[in-house]
Every structure is written in C-alpha cells, then in structure tokens.
Amino acid sequence: MDSPRTAVSNPPTQPMASNLGPGDLIRRSATAELPPPTRKLTEVAKLIDVSKCIGCKACQSACVEWNDTHPAVGENVGAYENPHDLTENMFTLMRFTEWVNPETDSLEWLIRKDGCMHCADPGCLKACPAPGAIVQYSNGIVDFIHENCIGCGYCVKGCPFNIPRISKADHRSYKCTLCSDRVAVGQGPACAKACPTGAIVFGTKADMIKHAEGRITDLKSRGYANAGLYDPPGVGGTHVMYVLHHNDKPHIYANLPDDPKISPLVQGWKGVTKYVGIAAMSMMAVGSVIHGVFARPNRVAAEDEENAEKLVEGKPVPPPNHATTSEGR
Amino acid sequence: MVEKIQPGDAIHPGKPVTVDRYGPAARANHWITALSLILLGISGLALFTPSLYFLTGLFGSGQNTRAVHPWIGVVLFLSFFVFFFQLWRANLPERVDIVWLSKIRDLLSGHEENLPELGKYNAGQKFIFWGMTALILVLIASGVVIWEQYFAEYFSIPARRVAVLAHSVAAVLIICIFILHVYAAIWTRGTLQAMTRGTVTGGWAWRHHRKWLRELAGQRKTGPAE
Ligand code: SF4
Ligand code: SF4
Ligand code: SF4
Numbered sequence: 001m002d003s004p005r006t007a008v009s010n011p012p013t014q015p016m017a018s019n020l021g022p023g024d025l026i027r028r029s030a031t032a033e034l035p036p037p038t039r040k041l042t043e044v045a046k047l048i049d050v051s052k053c054i055g056c057k058a059c060q061s062a063c064v065e066w067n068d069t070h071p072a073v074g075e076n077v078g079a080y081e082n083p084h085d086l087t088e089n090m091f092t093l094m095r096f097t098e099w100v101n102p103e104t105d106s107l108e109w110l111i112r113k114d115g116c117m118h119c120a121d122p123g124c125l126k127a128c129p130a131p132g133a134i135v136q137y138s139n140g141i142v143d144f145i146h147e148n149c150i151g152c153g154y155c156v157k158g159c160p161f162n163i164p165r166i167s168k169a170d171h172r173s174y175k176c177t178l179c180s181d182r183v184a185v186g187q188g189p190a191c192a193k194a195c196p197t198g199a200i201v202f203g204t205k206a207d208m209i210k211h212a213e214g215r216i217t218d219l220k221s222r223g224y225a226n227a228g229l230y231d232p233p234g235v236g237g238t239h240v241m242y243v244l245h246h247n248d249k250p251h252i253y254a255n256l257p258d259d260p261k262i263s264p265l266v267q268g269w270k271g272v273t274k275y276v277g278i279a280a281m282s283m284m285a286v287g288s289v290i291h292g293v294f295a296r297p298n299r300v301a302a303e304d305e306e307n308a309e310k311l312v313e314g315k316p317v318p319p320p321n322h323a324t325t326s327e328g329r
Numbered sequence: 330m331v332e333k334i335q336p337g338d339a340i341h342p343g344k345p346v347t348v349d350r351y352g353p354a355a356r357a358n359h360w361i362t363a364l365s366l367i368l369l370g371i372s373g374l375a376l377f378t379p380s381l382y383f384l385t386g387l388f389g390s391g392q393n394t395r396a397v398h399p400w401i402g403v404v405l406f407l408s409f410f411v412f413f414f415q416l417w418r419a420n421l422p423e424r425v426d427i428v429w430l431s432k433i434r435d436l437l438s439g440h441e442e443n444l445p446e447l448g449k450y451n452a453g454q455k456f457i458f459w460g461m462t463a464l465i466l467v468l469i470a471s472g473v474v475i476w477e478q479y480f481a482e483y484f485s486i487p488a489r490r491v492a493v494l495a496h497s498v499a500a501v502l503i504i505c506i507f508i509l510h511v512y513a514a515i516w517t518r519g520t521l522q523a524m525t526r527g528t529v530t531g532g533w534a535w536r537h538h539r540k541w542l543r544e545l546a547g548q549r550k551t552g553p554a555e
Contacts (some may be wrong), residue, residue: 030379129376150391153477263488277501288512300532305345308531
C-alpha cells in the first residue's frame with residue numbers, strides 16, 4: 001500500500017495495520033547511521049488555499065477531535081484567533097490579518113491556517129539532540145515521537161516557522177503530525193476532511209502542485225496577478241503548501257516568512273561548533289595525556305625545600321632576582 | 330604596592346616548611362564548583378553531540394538530564410562566585426605576568442629558575458581564573474535564555490538561537506580551560522594538596538611562588554610550629 005491520494009474517502013470498517021514503519025524513515029534526529037529506507041513512498045502534501053478559506057475553524061475543531069487534545073477554554077481579547085497562539089493542545093490555528101491593499105485601497109481579510117509545514121529539510125529535526133524524537137518518513141511527514149523527546153526546546157530554535165510547543169505538563173514537544181496516524185491507514189488528515197469549502201486538500205505532492213496551478217490560473221483571471229504557490233525552496237520545499245493571492249509578499253499573511261531557511265546560527269551551532277568543539281576538547285585531553293606520559297613533571301627539588309626552611313628561619317637565601325621581578329603592579 | 334596577603338595564608342616552620350594556601354571554606358567551594366562543572370560537562374556534552382547522548386543514562390534519562398542541568402548550573406554559578414570574591418584580588422594582572430608568559434618555554438623545559446619570582450598566582454593561573462569567570466557569566470546568562478521550563482518564553486526565538494550558540498561555544502572553551510587547569514595541577518607536582526589538605530610545602534612555594542613566600546615570611550605571618 002502506498003500513500004493515500006485524497007482526504008475525502010471513508011475508512012474501511014475492518015481494522016488495518018499501520019503502513020508507516022521504521023523502514024519508511026529517511027531521517028531520524030540525532031542518529032548518524034540510519035539504515036536506508038526499505039521502500040520509497042510517494043510524497044504527500046496538504047494544500048491550503050487561503051483564497052477559499054472562510055475562517056470557520058472546522059479544521060481546528062477536527063484537529064482537536066482527532067488528536068484528542070484538550071485546549072483550555074479561551075478568553076476573548078478582541079481578536080479572531082482562538083486560542084491566541086499555537087499550543088501543545090492546538091496544532092493548527094487560523095490567523096487573521098486585516099490588510100489594506102495599497103493598489104486597490106480595499107480591505108482584504110487574510111486568513112491563514114498556521115501549523116507545521118512538514119519541511120523537506122526540517123530545522124526542528126536538525127536541532128534535536130534526542131535520538132528518534134523527531135523522524136521524517138519517505139512520504140515527507142515530519143513527526144515527533146513523544147516518548148523519545150526530552151523537552152529541551154531545541155526544535156523550537158531550529159524551526160523557521162515557530163511551530164513546536166513544549167508542554168509544561170509533560171515536558172514534551174507537540175505540533176501537527178500531518179495526521180501521520182491517519183495517513184498510515186490510508187486516510188487523509190482530519191482537518192482536510194472537515195473543511196467545508198475545500199480550502200484544504202490532500203494528496204500526493206505532485207497532484208497538489210497540479211491542483212494549485214488550476215487555482216492560481218483562476219485567481220490570476222480574477223485580478224490577483226501575483227497569485228502563486230508557497231512551497232519555499234529555502235527549506236527544500238514543504239509538504240504543507242499554500243495558495244496565496246499575494247505570493248509576492250507572504251509576510252502579509254500573519255508573518256509567514258518570505259524566504260524561510262534554517263537559521264545560520266542553528267547551522268553553525270549544529271555544524272562547525274560541534275565539529276571544531278569536539279576536535280578542540282579532544283586535542284586538549286589527548287595533548288595533556290601525551291605530555292603527562294612523555295614530559296618530565298615539574299617537581300619540587302630538595303634544594304627548594306632547603307631554601308624555604310632557611311627563609312623561614314631567617315638565614316640568608318638567594319636574593320630576589322630584580323632583573324625579572326616586577327616591583328609593583 | 331605590595332601584594333596584599335590573603336587572610337589565612339600563613340607559614341608553619343618545620344621540615345618541610347608547610348604553607349597554608351586555601352582555608353576550608355575556599356576548598357569546599359572549589360570542590361562544589363569542580364563537581365558541578367564535571368556534572369555540567371557530562372550532561373551538556375550528552376545534549377551537544379548524539380555520539381555522547383548515552384551519557385544521559387548517568388542521570389537516569391534524557392528528560393532528567395534536561396531537567397537537572399540548569400539547576401547544577403545555578404549551583405556552579407553561586408559556588409564559583411563565592412570563590413571568586415575570595416580570590417579575585419590575588420588574581421589581578423601585573424606586569425610580571427607578561428615577563429613570565431614570555432618565558433613560558435623555560436617553564437615547560439624545566440628551567441623555572443629563569444622565570445621571575447611570583448606572588449600567589451602565575452599568569453597561567455590568572456588566565457584560568459579570569460577565563461572561567463568570563464565563561465561562567467556567559468554560560469549562566471545564555472543558559473537562562475534557553476531554560477525552557479522557566480525562562481525561554483520571555484525571550485524571542487532569534488535571541489534563543491544566539492544564546493544556544495553562545496552557550497555551546499562557551500561550554501567548549503570552559504571544558505578546554507578545565508582540562509588545562511586539571512593537567513597543570515597534576516604536572517606541577519605538589520599542587521593538588523593545596524586543594525585537598527589546604528597546604529603546600531615551603532619548597533613548592535619557593536619554587537613556584539617565591540614572592541608570595543617571601544612576603545609571608547617577611548610579614549612574619551608565621552603560624553605555630555607543627
Ligand atoms: S524538545 Fe523534544 S523534539 Fe524538541 S528538540 Fe528537544 S528532544 Fe527534540
Ligand atoms: S515547520 Fe518547523 S516543526 Fe514543521 S517540519 Fe518544518 S521545521 Fe519542523
Ligand atoms: S494534519 Fe492532522 S494534526 Fe495537522 S492540523 Fe490537520 S488535523 Fe491537525
């Protein structure tokens with residue numbers, strides 16, 4: 001069985017075995033020698049058409065329902081976002097922006113479904129120090145394996161999209177799973193299935209790109225000259241993509257990064273710092289041992305003890321060497 | 330200006346002469362600091378490179394390692410800074426340190442007699458002291474910024490990235506200085522007892538810190554014979 005092609009089909013009534021196993025891993029956090037995957041699954045993607053979204057939050061409800069999370073009862077602070085940010089109990093969040101288009105002087109209400117982008121080059125996984133706490137399957141899904149997570153928050157620093165959230169209750173990191181547990185049994189994500197307008201569609205990445213092309217052509221014909229697909233190359237492309245009416249300025253959609261990349265600070269931390277650091281510490285340790293074995297130790301001579309005794313007894317001792325002794329600070 | 334003699338330093342005549350170098354409080358602080366630094370090194374390295382992740386087993390689990398590391402850091406910070414105020418005056422740099430450093434080859438080749446006479450600390454010890462001081466400040470400050478449980482949420486993610494990089498670079502440097510410190514204490518025989526018994530022999534002081542010994546003798550800070 002390969003990856004599911006759609007989110008609309010209904011599951012069979014018989015129980016099914018999971019189709020995502022250890023043989024499907026293409027990356028595993030803090031693991032240098034991962035055995036090569038036993039097969040290559042077709043890459044999947046979720047496509048979110050921002051122009052079709054009505055902000056009903058059915059996807060948020062479906063996500064909470066499917067993942068059995070328990071977000072706290074919210075509080076109205078005068079904004080549509082509910083809750084006000086992603087949390088360990090809310091893996092996806094509709095973000096609302098009121099934007100005045102300077103060309104038309106009309107108000108546009110931009111609603112973006114925020115959540116993990118399932119990057120092809122995931123910064124979270126790169127940063128994670130715990131073996132197997134973050135994995136990437138050959139179908140493109142980046143998943144957090146909570147029993148291996150140590151709650152250090154490195155993934156938060158690695159992610160270019162500000163997605164992972166660490167639970168204060170169990171000290172583990174949470175984010176959208178792309179419903180890996182549904183995909184593993186041939187189903188599409190719960191949010192895609194729940195969307196009443198078809199703004200969220202799911203299928204193979206190739207199909208989703210094709211679907212997006214149709215949408216972009218339609219948007220262009222309606223005057224959105226800069227409509228386009230958000231599949232940022234800086235992170236190798238993503239397995240959650242957006243159709244944006246203003247793809248020339250993603251940042252207007254509640255600070256969606258224009259050109260997301262793993263931060264050079266994270267690259268430096270996980271790259272050169274690690275290799276140079278380990279080399280430096282090893283050289284110090286090995287150098288000390290070699291010096292200790294081969295060099296003569298600096299021992300106090302019997303003469304030194306005699307001089308000290310004479311000094312204490314007030315007998316004459318060699319005078320201070322004024323040529324080399326400083327007389328003051 | 331004559332180097333101020335540190336309270337507690339005193340000479341006891343005898344064969345050999347013994348010299349008090351560190352009192353019980355300084356030694357206790359030193360060993361608390363040392364133990365914390367070692368535990369921090371182990372737990373930190375475990376999270377620094379996957380090849381050492383197995384070291385988390387010493388703390389029970391990765392979760393425990395993540396949880397205790399910052400607390401050990403707080404212990405280190407407090408004990409080191411008590412220690413700092415006991416030692417900083419004697420570690421102020423002097424002109425003689427430059428002369429001493431310029432002749433470091435003589436020291437390594439066993440011609441310590443060619444080096445200037447020194448007070449309680451030589452330039453190498455001062456470097457270790459100030460290096461540790463600066464790095465511990467960097468480590469505690471950056472460590473707070475990335476302390477996920479209590480403080481990380483008060484800092485922006487870009488700030489946390491800077492902090493985690495600074496923390497790891499500072500940690501690498503302090504581990505290198507730590508190795509240097511331990512090795513120098515072993516290579517210079519007779520040094521370890523300063524931190525175990527608190528005393529060194531007169532010969533040790535004559536050889537390595539003659540100015541300090543002369544000052545102690547000159548001020549007749551001579552304790553009762555043993
Ligand atoms: S919090 Fe968990 S998933 Fe995130 S980097 Fe740390 S161990 Fe990995
Ligand atoms: S969006 Fe963030 S959390 Fe999701 S895969 Fe990319 S780096 Fe990881
Ligand atoms: S894919 Fe699943 S986990 Fe992710 S937002 Fe949709 S419902 Fe939630």
